[in-house]
Amino acid sequence: MPQGRGFDSRRGRPPPNQGAHPSVGREIGSSIAAEIPVTGPRDRPADAPPRRINYGPMPRRVFRKKATASPGSDARPSGLTGVKSMQGLPAQGRRRLNMLVQETRFATLNVGSLTGRTTELAAALKRRRVDICALQETRWSGQKSRDIGDGFKVIFNGSPRTRNGVGIAVSKRYRDSVTEVHRFDDRLMKIVIIADDCKLHVFSGYASQAGCSDRVKDEFWTMLDQKTADVPQREPVIVMGDLNGHIGKRKDGHRWHGGHGYGERNDDGERILDYTDSHDLVIVNTFFTKRDSHLKTFYSGPTSSQIDFVLVRRRDFLLVTDAKAVPYETVTTQHRPVICTMRIEPPKQRHDDRTGPARTKWWRWKEKKAEVLLQVDLPPITDVETTWNRAKETITKATRAELGMTVPGRRIIDKMTWLWTDAVKEKVRQKKCLYHVFLDNRTPANWAAYRGARSEAKKSVAAAKAERYKDLYKKLDTREGKRDIYRLIRTRQQKTEDIEKFYGINDEKGVxxxxxxxxxxxxxxxxxxxxxxxxxxxxxxxxxxxxxxxxxxxxxxxxxxxxxxxxxxxxxxxxxxxxxxxxxxxxxxxxxxxxxxxxxxxxxxxxxxxxxxxxxxxxxxxxxxxxxxxxxxxxxxxxxxxxxxxxxxxxxxxxxxxxxxxxxxxxxxxxxxxxxxxxxxxxxxxxxxxxxxxxxxxxxxxxxxxxxxxxxxxxxxxxxxxxxxxxxxxxxxxxxxxxxxxxxxxxxxxxxxxxxxxxxxxxxxxxxxxxxxxxxxxxxxxxxxxxxxxxxxxxxxxxxxxxxxxxxxxxxxxxxxxxxxxxxxxxxxxxx
Known part of the structure; x- marks a missing residue:
């Protein structure tokens, strides 16, 4: 991604008058802020039913297609329109360009603890179409990787005492693009992925909390400063995480602040601004005019603040199309995910070219061998080539018909289906619904109802695990189970590998x-x-x-x-x-x-x-x-x-x-x-x-x-x-x-x-x-x-x-x- 690259319609970069930079709407942003409601349909969760609103009698309109302009020739470009319609704002222009260029969605979320939340997290990431998600406070020990379902894999780094911990969740289409993994400590890590024909450095950081000493805070920011400086200037950087600082609502002379933040600035917020100043980074979730609910990332009782941020190089900001917090995505009760959409084309792959042809499912041989052998008729021995080809033909025809064929490409199988039963799903759904009720009406009764549902959901998950492990222990106690132990060990070891497959390769010159x-x-x-x-x-x-x-x-x-x-x-x-x-x-x-x-x-x-x-x-x-x-x-x-x-x-x-x-x-x-x-x-x-x-x-x-x-x-x-x-x-x-x-x-x-x-x-x-x-x-x-x-x-x-x-x-x-x-x-x- 070379520096200073201009607009390219094929790559979907916005023209100057429709770019994502706030200068387009700076003058009008304050005038319409009062007209934007604090809550509304866009605050609802993605899977919530739409609200029915009665607008009264409305005139009927008949729309006819009268477009005759050919693309790229005599079609009139759309320009800025009136403030009331808001059709000329950057967001509207971006929606029209979404059909031309694929996007990559980044997110950051403090999960409080990943234990017991992996399936819920994977469902949320899939629902929000997130590709790369930085996770903080995972509270997992070790330095490994783990599948969490729906094609997502979490690469994590934690301390032996299960404190702090950071990780990065990678979606299915980016799993083969991870080329490097760097774990610095339990508050900072980085992965390098190949995206849009360049190396993309993605950091996940968890800054020290307000109660920590200045020495501990300085250690984190010094490390982050050094690791960011080690990245070549020509390569993009994305820093995401819970930075535990308030940068304030206004920019106050800081050009790396977009002027659309939340709250009052404090000393930890100054550390964030100093860091962005040192490395020419911008805080993207302060550059878009949003309602307060799309700015706040942390809730604790009656207080709320903005402490989770996404930072990119200033020259790469033209690739950013949107950044906001999602208030009703409640994987955890305190933090809300911040999602940033960028015009970075994900890797393209063709499953048949990627993994070769389909193969016979020979692992089904024991249960289907009688049916297969009834159809196999070995030919008489003539010459070697003819005999072998006839034998192969009859064997292949029988085995593929009875055993079946694999589908080219990685088969993402949710190994946790035994846990995510209908009963568990219902308990989790009730828990989330009651929490949304509490968010709409914060009363002690609603809070007590939510806590009861949360307790029931935990009991349901524990019961499903106990039942599954009981069946597994019985199976391992058999003769076949003893052989399966080594297969389980090998499979679990493969799942903990950071880099499974990497499709890129260096040529003879190292490029x-x-x-x-x-x-x-x-x-x-x-x-x-x-x-x-x-x-x-x-x-x-x-x-x-x-x-x-x-x-x-x-x-x-x-x-x-x-x-x-x-x-x-x-x-x-x-x-x-x-x-x-x-x-x-x-x-x-x-x-x-x-x-x-x-x-x-x-x-x-x-x-x-x-x-x-x-x-x-x-x-x-x-x-x-x-x-x-x-x-x-x-x-x-x-x-x-x-x-x-x-x-x-x-x-x-x-x-x-x-x-x-x-x-x-x-x-x-x-x-x-x-x-x-x-x-x-x-x-x-x-x-x-x-x-x-x-x-x-x-x-x-x-x-x-x-x-x-x-x-x-x-x-x-x-x-x-x-x-x-x-x-x-x-x-x-x-x-x-x-x-x-x-x-x-x-x-x-x-x-x-x-x-x-x-x-x-x-x-x-x-x-x-x-x-x-x-x-x-x-x-x-x-x-x-x-x-x-x-x-x-x-x-x-x-x-x-x-x-x-x-x-x-x-x-x-x-x-x-x-x-x-x-x-x-x-x-x-x-x-x-």
Whole structure:
């Protein structure tokens, strides 16, 4: 959003004579203020029934459409009209432009406590069409995120003692636009979102109350001042929150005050004005002529004041179309939300491009498997491609008809439907209605009626929770429930992540791309470079093939492979899950045995086996806009993985791995390697002897393995040439496409690396590491390996340096590279 940008009709910026700046109506604002009623229909809640007003007999008018002007040619522009009609005021002009440009609605609200109010808050935000809402006094501890329903997610920051606390609620259409989250303390936080092709910095602040000391107040304003100054001047800033200060009704020489405030200014209000002066910010909810009920944000008994504000850069004020408090949106009894509407176009998304095609609902397999299997008729074995395509067609037709298909795009499911029952809804509705009655007539009787309804609503919510938890405990006590515990833990962990998906990505020069088509093309170029470019290396040596007979695949091998396959995994491009082949309701092992033997006889695999879906998974560290901070996972055909299981078992029967390798080896794992390393360190520390340890990491280890190195390692390990040919079938003309948050890319070729997500790839990689580095190994635990992670230990630092250099040279000789940035050094020598 460059500075000084003028009006653009396509972007919906108002012309000078219809802008939101108060200079248009400054002279007339005071004259009509007395004519505006203090209360009226606009103060009613959004879901309240309209009042019926009898105006008496009125003349009947007949309206005929006589418009002949073509848009943008001979249509007469509307100008300012009389004060009494008010049709020329900025608000009227803005309503006409709303059809041209989409808007983003910001809000701020002190909720008092979010506990027990999340569902009510989500309903209010949805009703008021709010996209970003700053929350104060959440009283939630921790630094997490949480879904609150209706597609809203709250990113919050709180103290361990459940005091204060701030948060920012993000709507469904902005969830994928969050690129940074900064938590400063329990009174201040910030998120950075991508909106309107620029970075937008949104602050949520909760200033110290009137009873706090000046030192505490200065700490908050100093922090807010520093964090605001850290934002680049070219990027927009929106500061929202409960600032606990009275800025007064009039501007009194402050140009950042619009002159339409409420109340009398105090010392805390001066702090707010000094802050806006320092950073050239304007207080937008003081620039619009409003009735007092749309200015007051805090109510306590008979007193009311304006202490919640929305601040933006002065140059961005032309984007603001309206800002006011909503008096009858009573999520909490004391504070009212302040809603600010800005002409910032939200991110556009197409669900089908965003998340790929629709998929089969395989999670319904258990309840529908009998109906599916009745419709599946596996074809006779002819040639490989024809047989597989016919089988896939009949399986896909049956499963999609019975199990159903997913809808592309994120499915926002309200997980709290068990809590928001009809009884709870009715209790909450009665509570709100009685509170509105109290607001209209503040009598002790009305207040007592409201408090009774509020108590009944709390009891209803508590009863619904208790009933739900009782059923959940019973379910978890069963055999299936024990397996569901880990699924619940994983699901809850995913919900607490600040950044789920981010559709933007940096290009090769570090410039952020927000266009979805360009972002998907950037992803394609990135993975194509990784999948087709090897690190520089000399030619791979030649290894003589090992001749010998290989027995045909048997039904027993297929059954063993199926037992080792796991359920609930994401399907590949063919959309056929392992659960189909593992079902005991039929016997597909014979057909699979015949198909696999036909594949090795024809030396040709189905085309679907050479296709994959590459899904970039953010590593939860670094910027989500950097491609290097993602780990690629490839979704492959499950039927191919069954074939890989057969090959994996046969290869393991032939090879004999070095005892230094702990990765993907039976009866050995990370625990054994960590235990051996700790013992080695503790023994040397106990005897006060120096020990020097280096932890090596390979750069793009699985992605940059030359294919010729795979065949070389297998032959050097004594694998029969027929089995090598079986492995080569899986690496014949592989292609993949990227499925990211921005959309789905075109296909790209893969000519280097082992397949990510493959069953066979871990075994192939440890064989490669064993073959090319076996002579560099020392006795365990002086050399330990876990796949691509290597630990080297020595009593002499020079000896360790010699070992590291030898490993680096050997890896480079075969097309692998040491990652210097991730290589770590450790020593027990106190003199170093």
């Amino acid at each position: 952020l791309i927000t266009n979805r088509q360009q972002a998907t093309e950037r992803w394609r170029r990135y993975f194509e470079a990784i999948s087709t470019q090897e690190f520089p290396h000399p030619p791979i040596p030649h290894a003589d093939p090992v001749q010998g007979p290989v027995q045909p695949i048997t039904t027993a091998e297929i059954e063993e492979a199926l037992r080792r396959m796991k359920n609930g995994k994401a399907t590949g491009p063919d959309d056929i899950a392992t659960e189909l082949w593992k079902s005991r309701s039929w016997n597909p092992t014979t057909w699979l045995t015949m198909l696999f033997n036909k594949i090795v006889t024809e030396k040709k695999a189905p085309t679907d086996w050479s296709r994959s879906i590459t899904v970039p998974i953010w590593k939860k560290k670094g910027s989500p806009a950097d491609c290097n901070n993602y780990r690629p996972i490839r979704l492959l055909s499950h039927t191919m993985k069954i074939f890989e299981r057969v090959i994996d078992r046969r290869i393991r029967e032939v090879i004999k791995m070095t005892p230094n390798q702990c990765g993907f080896i039976k009866n050995c794992g990370t625990t054994d390697a960590i235990h051996a390393t700790r013992l080695l360190l503790e023994k040397h520390r106990e005897k006060r002897q120096p020990l020097h340890v280096a932890f090596l990491d390979l750069e793009k280890a699985f992605d940059r393995v030359p294919h010729h190195l795979i065949w070389y390692a297998l032959r050097r390990s004594g694998i029969p040439e027929e089995l090598v040919n079986w492995v080569q079938l899986l690496y014949r003309d592989p292609k993949s496409h990227v499925q990211a948050a921005a959309g789905t890319s075109k296909d790209f070729r893969i000519t280097v690396g082992v397949h990510q997500g493959s069953v066979l790839s871990p075994l192939l990689f440890i064989i490669i590491m064993d073959v090319i580095t076996r002579d560099l190994h020392q006795q365990p635990p002086w050399t330990l390996l876990y796949a691509d992670d290597v630990m080297l230990a020595a009593t002499n630092k020079a000896d360790l340096q010699h070992q590291v250099q030898a490993w680096s040279d050997r890896l480079a000789r075969f097309g692998l590279r040491l990652n210097v940035k991730k290589t770590e050094y450790m020593t027990t020598d106190a003199d170093i």
